[in-house]
Amino acid sequence: MTTMKLQKLVYYCQAWHLVRTKQAMFEDRIEAWPQGPVVKSLFLKHRGQLLVGAWPGDARNLDVEERATLDWVHQKYGKLSAESLSGMTHIESPWKNARGLSGPEEKSSEEITKEQIHHYYARQVVDPEQAVAYAAANAAIEGVEFDDDWQAVLRSVANSTVSPDDAIRAEIERALRT
Structure with a gap:
């Protein structure tokens, strides 16, 4: 998997876990980079790599709800390309709002807050x-x-x-x- 695709899947895991459980899946900061949401701490583990060579964590550390979110996100988003996932995040308000007036290629380290993420994705759920x-x-x-x-x-x-x-x-x- 490319590092860019991993970043977007991790972002969607955080988003949907916040909606499903009202709890963050992880506490790391998510930033609004030109390519979409990026967890900088994860980026630093794969810096300079196109493909993820090794997963930095241990899936056995996930609780039942985290695993359910991960499985759900993988089922819903896993078949999409990194470019498609990035494009999706670009039309969604959490990334756009955090980017503000930044140009398309302009660097930004603005945070996409958990509150912004939860507010946007919770509105996507309807009975x-x-x-x-x-x-x-x-x-x-x-x-x-x-x-x-x-x-x-x-x-x-x-x-x-x-x-x-x-x-x-x-x-x-x-x-x-x-």
């Missing part, structure tokens, strides 16, 4: 019923009505009982039959 209601309302604004069957499918995706890919595949098959 399944609200998610379906928001989706239906947004579709209605666009002139599309979600029937009860499609809302049930959306509810299954929101509850993680059906993957988005499977839901789309089933809807395409349903549309082809009619």
